[in-house]
Amino acid sequence: MRIVSFVGQKGGIGKSTLARVLAVAAARQQYKVMIGDFDLQQLTCVEWSAMRMRNGIEPEIDARAFKSLKKLRSTIVGYDLVVVDTRGLADSLTEEVSQESDVVFLPTGTSMDDLRPTLALARKLSTNRSVGKKIVVVLSKTGRSDRLIEQAESTIFDAGFDMLNAVWPERDGFQSDLDLGRAGSESSNPHLKMASQKVEQAMLTLAMN
């Protein structure tokens, strides 16, 4: 069983969205997957999973709320993959979850305003060497400027962290899909579908290997 977490120091940067995208990709590959939702204020993934069920979208994705890692550990027996979504601000649970995970994704925007706190969190988590090796920064909600993406990539590279080899582009259409309980490659728009498939494939490869 693999545990993959999405953590961050900035709110609204795509943690819950990418968690759902990865969960859907894994489920479509027949992995038994659950989302562990630690954001008890928002329960983004739990609400989305219920919406998905109401709209009859297959495969169903289990998403449960958790307050502690202890509870998660005792519940996840029998799953191939547990995708952990965490709160907007990093806290002590962020460190615990990261230690427990096989891969720790840190989504970030391309601006220095986003990169600075993200890389600071990455450094903080890396004080535990074994966690440092699991960190993968993901450029998320990127705009259409290749220059900004390349600049961000070199900033992450210079900081010495691994990066996902695909970016998650900002497109309005993704929001409509999420609102209906879909995610990523389930998009009805072929362009969005293609963009999702690249990110999904990159995340899934890391998640399951």
Ligand SMILES: Nc1ncnc2c1ncn2[C@@H]1O[C@H](COP(=O)(O)OP(=O)(O)OP(=O)(O)O)[C@@H](O)[C@H]1O
């Ligand atoms: N690629 C995208 N294009 C457009 N909108 C997006 C994209 N990805 C996510 N969003 C939207 O951005 C908002 C924030 O995304 P999300 O909830 O995934 O972030 P988060 O990091 O989990 O936020 P929080 O810190 O509040 O938990 C949501 O409204 C979501 O629908």
Ligand SMILES: [Mg+2]
């Ligand atoms: Mg969230």
